Amino acid sequence: FQMQMTPEHVVSFHYVSDGSEALLGMTASELQQDAQLLFSIMNTRDRQDLRAKLIQSAQTHEKLDWEGRVWIDGWQDTKWINLRATISLLEDGVVQWDGIMLNITQSKLEKLEIEQSRRELEQLTAHMNQVKEQERISIAREIHDDLGGNLTAIKMGLASIAQQITAGNAISLEQTSHLESIVNRTFESVHRISGNLRPSILDLGIVDAIEWQVTQFKKQVGVKSAFATNHSDITLSTEQAMALFRICQESLSNIAKYAKATNVNVRLEASDDEVLLEVIDNGVGIKDADKLKTNSFGLRGMHERVTALNGSLAIGPSGEGMSGTKVQVTLPL
Incomplete structure (x- = not known):
């Protein structure tokens, strides 16, 4: 294609190849008669972005490289297109771009899919790290509150028995039974915590x-x-x-x-x-x-x-x- 733009930012096509019909659903003559047809099939954001890129290229005399979406109403389909063109200066401040318009739908969709997968993986990783941290906190709490409490009770019970032995007093069956029950609860707690880690x-x-x-x-x-x-x-x-x-x-x-x-x-x-x-x-x-x-x-x-x-x-x-x-x-x- 050959596209021109005046200092007033009026855009027109001076040449369009016949491939435009297969790409855009518009004939070359239609686009040459009215360049706004191209902008009309873009959404507002892409249309504004292309105009800004054209103005920037015209001011800096840099190559045009733009990609965006177009809606082909006759096919009920959205395509991604890429405009690449070199710029040259004409008389009266008019600029002209000579370039190509490519259908990049497949590669763009693949790229977007990869980016989406990467975002989902990052979200899943963050969630898994959060779950792991919550599990660590839960295990730490169980060890501290449950096992720690049981071990403290066992220590106190054994200290009491030791004092009684030192004083020459008899040890009651109730004391030993109580300690045994605490030990049994401790075994149950260990079994439960390990079972949560691996059934x-x-x-x-x-x-x-x-x-x-x-x-x-x-x-x-x-x-x-x-x-x-x-x-x-x-x-x-x-x-x-x-x-x-x-x-x-x-x-x-x-x-x-x-x-x-x-x-x-x-x-x-x-x-x-x-x-x-x-x-x-x-x-x-x-x-x-x-x-x-x-x-x-x-x-x-x-x-x-x-x-x-x-x-x-x-x-x-x-x-x-x-x-x-x-x-x-x-x-x-």
């Missing part, structure tokens, strides 16, 4: 662990739940077992919070080359918009776990023409 149920295998989760969910939430598997024992790596356990945990938690379901089915199956986990409910279902929310850290965390293990995660309707949600995880063996 001990996983030591029994992923099949028993998932079945236990479903049973606990049924007891605590009161929703009819069933578990099915095609193997009594499925051998997985520690990372795979933890990922499936946490994804099942997150899925059941989401059902309890949002689904309003009356029936839940969990299925764990293994073949020669992959393991499959499905969590299906008959609740209200999940909207696509909800899956894209920036604060959907639970869903995003599930995706991150699966991606790290070269697996796949699908979240959608529980079945054709059915309400509810199906979470499907596949990991390679």
Whole structure:
């Protein structure tokens, strides 16, 4: 194209190639007759930005390099275009740009997708760091309040017994029983804290662990739940077992919070080359918009776990023409 601009900032095309019709849906003659047609298919922000770039180029005599969006009404489509041109000075203060107009839609969308993924990863990382910090605070509080309190009580009890022994007094059975009960509570606290860090149920295998989760969910939430598997024992790596356990945990938690379901089915199956986990409910279902929310850290965390293990995660309707949600995880063996 050849584009000219007067000192009054009036823009016109003196030459446009026939490729304009495939790119913009406008013929070369239409653009040469009225250059404002190009600006008319831009949104306000991009239109103002292009005018500012033209004025800046005219004042500094620098090359024009601009990219923005245009709306092709006849195709009901938005395109990203890039204008690149060299500038030359004509008579009476008129400037002319000789250049090309490129369709950069694909590369621009890919770039925007990468930037969006990077932002989401940063948000997820920040959220995970916050969760880790909250877990550290919680563990520190439990150790201080629970274990610390028990150990202090044991120390005081032992000091009392030592004083009685020194004084030659008899030690009552009540005192020893009390100390024993404190020691037992301490063991329970240690077991609970370690279980929160890594569920001990996983030591029994992923099949028993998932079945236990479903049973606990049924007891605590009161929703009819069933578990099915095609193997009594499925051998997985520690990372795979933890990922499936946490994804099942997150899925059941989401059902309890949002689904309003009356029936839940969990299925764990293994073949020669992959393991499959499905969590299906008959609740209200999940909207696509909800899956894209920036604060959907639970869903995003599930995706991150699966991606790290070269697996796949699908979240959608529980079945054709059915309400509810199906979470499907596949990991390679």
